[in-house]
Amino acid sequence: AGSDGLIHGLTAQEVRLLTKESLDARSLAYCPYSKFHVGATLLTRDGNFISGANVENASYPVGTCAERVAMSSAIMKGYRMGSFKAVGVATNLEEPCSPCGMCRQFLREFCELSTPVFLHDKHGQYIVRTLGELLPMSFGPEHLAA
Amino acid sequence: AGSDGLIHGLTAQEVRLLTKESLDARSLAYCPYSKFHVGATLLTRDGNFISGANVENASYPVGTCAERVAMSSAIMKGYRMGSFKAVGVATNLEEPCSPCGMCRQFLREFCELSTPVFLHDKHGQYIVRTLGELLPMSFGPEHLAA
Amino acid sequence: AGSDGLIHGLTAQEVRLLTKESLDARSLAYCPYSKFHVGATLLTRDGNFISGANVENASYPVGTCAERVAMSSAIMKGYRMGSFKAVGVATNLEEPCSPCGMCRQFLREFCELSTPVFLHDKHGQYIVRTLGELLPMSFGPEHLAA
Amino acid sequence: AGSDGLIHGLTAQEVRLLTKESLDARSLAYCPYSKFHVGATLLTRDGNFISGANVENASYPVGTCAERVAMSSAIMKGYRMGSFKAVGVATNLEEPCSPCGMCRQFLREFCELSTPVFLHDKHGQYIVRTLGELLPMSFGPEHLAA
Numbered sequence: 001a002g003s004d005g006l007i008h009g010l011t012a013q014e015v016r017l018l019t020k021e022s023l024d025a026r027s028l029a030y031c032p033y034s035k036f037h038v039g040a041t042l043l044t045r046d047g048n049f050i051s052g053a054n055v056e057n058a059s060y061p062v063g064t065c066a067e068r069v070a071m072s073s074a075i076m077k078g079y080r081m082g083s084f085k086a087v088g089v090a091t092n093l094e095e096p097c098s099p100c101g102m103c104r105q106f107l108r109e110f111c112e113l114s115t116p117v118f119l120h121d122k123h124g125q126y127i128v129r130t131l132g133e134l135l136p137m138s139f140g141p142e143h144l145a146a
Numbered sequence: 147a148g149s150d151g152l153i154h155g156l157t158a159q160e161v162r163l164l165t166k167e168s169l170d171a172r173s174l175a176y177c178p179y180s181k182f183h184v185g186a187t188l189l190t191r192d193g194n195f196i197s198g199a200n201v202e203n204a205s206y207p208v209g210t211c212a213e214r215v216a217m218s219s220a221i222m223k224g225y226r227m228g229s230f231k232a233v234g235v236a237t238n239l240e241e242p243c244s245p246c247g248m249c250r251q252f253l254r255e256f257c258e259l260s261t262p263v264f265l266h267d268k269h270g271q272y273i274v275r276t277l278g279e280l281l282p283m284s285f286g287p288e289h290l291a292a
Numbered sequence: 293a294g295s296d297g298l299i300h301g302l303t304a305q306e307v308r309l310l311t312k313e314s315l316d317a318r319s320l321a322y323c324p325y326s327k328f329h330v331g332a333t334l335l336t337r338d339g340n341f342i343s344g345a346n347v348e349n350a351s352y353p354v355g356t357c358a359e360r361v362a363m364s365s366a367i368m369k370g371y372r373m374g375s376f377k378a379v380g381v382a383t384n385l386e387e388p389c390s391p392c393g394m395c396r397q398f399l400r401e402f403c404e405l406s407t408p409v410f411l412h413d414k415h416g417q418y419i420v421r422t423l424g425e426l427l428p429m430s431f432g433p434e435h436l437a438a
Numbered sequence: 439a440g441s442d443g444l445i446h447g448l449t450a451q452e453v454r455l456l457t458k459e460s461l462d463a464r465s466l467a468y469c470p471y472s473k474f475h476v477g478a479t480l481l482t483r484d485g486n487f488i489s490g491a492n493v494e495n496a497s498y499p500v501g502t503c504a505e506r507v508a509m510s511s512a513i514m515k516g517y518r519m520g521s522f523k524a525v526g527v528a529t530n531l532e533e534p535c536s537p538c539g540m541c542r543q544f545l546r547e548f549c550e551l552s553t554p555v556f557l558h559d560k561h562g563q564y565i566v567r568t569l570g571e572l573l574p575m576s577f578g579p580e581h582l583a584a
C-alpha cells in the first residue's frame with residue numbers, strides 16, 4: 001500500500017472485492033473447447049463491480065474473452081472512457097495470467113493507460129501492471145483521427 | 147398470429163417488449179467509427195429481456211456487435227442453450243436489417259435453429275426468420291465432436 | 293453438369309482442381325488446439341487457385357479460418373469483388389462441412405451471392421450451395437452506405 | 439547498427455527491403471470504411487519477404503489487419519515458429535504506428551519475443567521494438583498446456 005493507504009488507488013476493501021469477483025466470475029465461463037476458465041471484473045469509479053467470463057464457440061475465432069464480456073456489459077450500463085478505476089483478471093493457473101492482446105486493445109478504448117490491471121493466480125494472489133505497461137505504444141482512437 | 151394467438155411462439159405483449167427493448171438498446175451503442183447504431187435483445191424462456199449494442203474499437207476487428215454483447219450478458223446470468231425464446235435486432239435503417247454472419251454463428255451456439263429472430267426497421271416494423279433460415283447448413287459443436 | 297457441360301459454371305477440370313486444392317490445403321493448417329484441419333480454395337475468373345487453411349492462436353478468438361486466409365491472400369494479389377468464380381471448402385469430416393458464419397460474412401464482401409461454394413467431405417465428394425443460400429438476407433456494404 | 443554491422447540482426451540491405459515492402463504493401467489494402475491503409479511485411483530466416491495489408495468488412499469486427507494477413511500467408515507457405523527474423527509495419531501517419539493488440543497476439547504464436555518489429559512512419563523512417571516489448575507478460579501456448 002502507498003503512503004495514502006491505497007493499493008494502486010484502491011482501498012484494501014476494494015481490492016478484496018475485485019479479487020473475489022474476478023475469481024468468482026470464472027465459474028460462469030462457457031469454455032467446452034479450451035476448458036480454460038477465465039474471469040474478469042471491472043471496478044467503476046462510482047463503486048460498481050462488473051464481471052465477465054469467456055464465451056467460446058465451435059468456430060473458435062467467433063468466441064470472446066472474459067475481459068471483453070465484462071467491458072461490453074459495462075458499456076451497456078452507460079460507462080465510458082473515464083469510468084474505470086481498475087481491472088481484475090483470474091484464471092485457474094498457478095501463476096498470474098495476463099489478458100490476451102485482443103483484450104488489451106479492447107480495454108484500451110475505455111481505460112486510461114494508467115489504469116491498474118490486477119492479474120490473479122488461481123488462489124487470488126496478484127501482481128499489478130498498468131494498461132500502458134501491458135500495451136505500450138498502443139494504437140488508439142487518436143491515430144484514426146489523425 | 148397463429149391459431150394459438152401466438153406470434154412465432156410469443157404473446158403480443160412479449161413481441162411488443164422485444165421490439166421496444168431492441169430499439170431502445172440502439173442508444174447504448176459505442177460506434178464512433180461506423181456511426182451505425184445497432185440494438186439487440188434476447189427473450190429468455192423465463193421471461194427476461196437482455197439487451198446489447200455494438201461496441202467498436204479503433205482497431206475495427208477488435209470491436210463487437212450488439213447480438214454478441216446481448217448473448218454474452220445472458221451467459222453471465224447463467225443462461226445457456228435451451229434458455230432462449232426469441233432474438234430481436236434493430237438498426238436505424240429504413241429496411242429490416244439482419245445480423246452479420248459472425249453473430250449468427252455466435253447465436254447458433256446457444257439458440258435452437260427454430261429460434262425466431264425479429265428483424266426490425268428503424269420504426270419498429272419487423273419481419274421474422276428462424277436462426278436456421280439465417281444460417282443454413284451451419285457449423286456447430288457437433289462437428290467438432292465428430 | 294448443366295446443358296452447357298458446366299457444373300455451376302465450372303468445367304469438369306476446374307472442379308477437379310478446386311476439389312484437389314481444397315483437400316490439399318488442409319495439410320497446411322496450424323490447428324494444435326482444435327486438431328480440426330480445414331482447407332479452402334478460391335477459383336478466380338482468370339483461372340488461378342488460391343488456398344488457405346485455419347491458423348489458430350492460444351487465445352482462441354484471435355485465430356482465423358481457412359476461408360478468410362484464402363480470401364486475404366487473394367486480396368493481396370489484387371483480386372476484388374467480381375474476381376471470383378467459385379469457393380471450395382474441405383475438412384476431415386465424413387459429411388460435407390460448411391463455412392462458419394464469420395467466414396460467410398468475410399466472403400460476402402468480395403463474392404457475388406450467386407457464387408457457388410463447393411462443400412467437400414473428407415474424401416472429396418461435394419455438394420454445392422451459393423453464397424446467397426448460405427447467408428440469406430445478408431448484411432453488406434450497401435447497408436452502411438444507406 | 440551494432441558492432442557486427444547489423445541492425446537488430448538484419449543487414450542494411452534487409453532493412454531497406456523490409457521498409458520498402460512494408461510501405462508498398464499499403465497500396466493493397468481494402469479499407470473503404472476506415473480509409474486507413476496499413477502494410478506489413480515478414481522477413482523469414484531463409485530470406486523471403488511476405489506482405490499483407492488490411493482487409494475490412496461491412497461488419498467491422500469481421501475484417502482483418504495487415505499483420506495477420508502477412509502471417510497467415512507465411513503459414514500457408516509452411517513457415518512456423520522459428521522461421522521469422524523481423525516484422526515491418528507501415529501506415530500513412532506522420533509518426534511510427536504500432537500493431538493493434540490483436541495482431542501482437544497473433545504474431546506472438548509464431549515469433550520469438552526477441553523478434554524485432556520495425557514501426558515505420560509514412561516516409562519510411564522507423565523505430566524498433568521487440569515483440570516482447572510490445573506484448574509484455576504475454577499469454578501463449580504454454581499457458582494452455584499448463
Ligand SMILES: [Zn+2]
Nearest residue numbers: 065100102103
Ligand atoms: Zn482476450
Ligand SMILES: [Zn+2]
Nearest residue numbers: 211246248249
Ligand atoms: Zn455481428
Ligand SMILES: [Zn+2]
Nearest residue numbers: 357392394395
Ligand atoms: Zn470460419
Ligand SMILES: [Zn+2]
Nearest residue numbers: 503538540541
Ligand atoms: Zn491489428
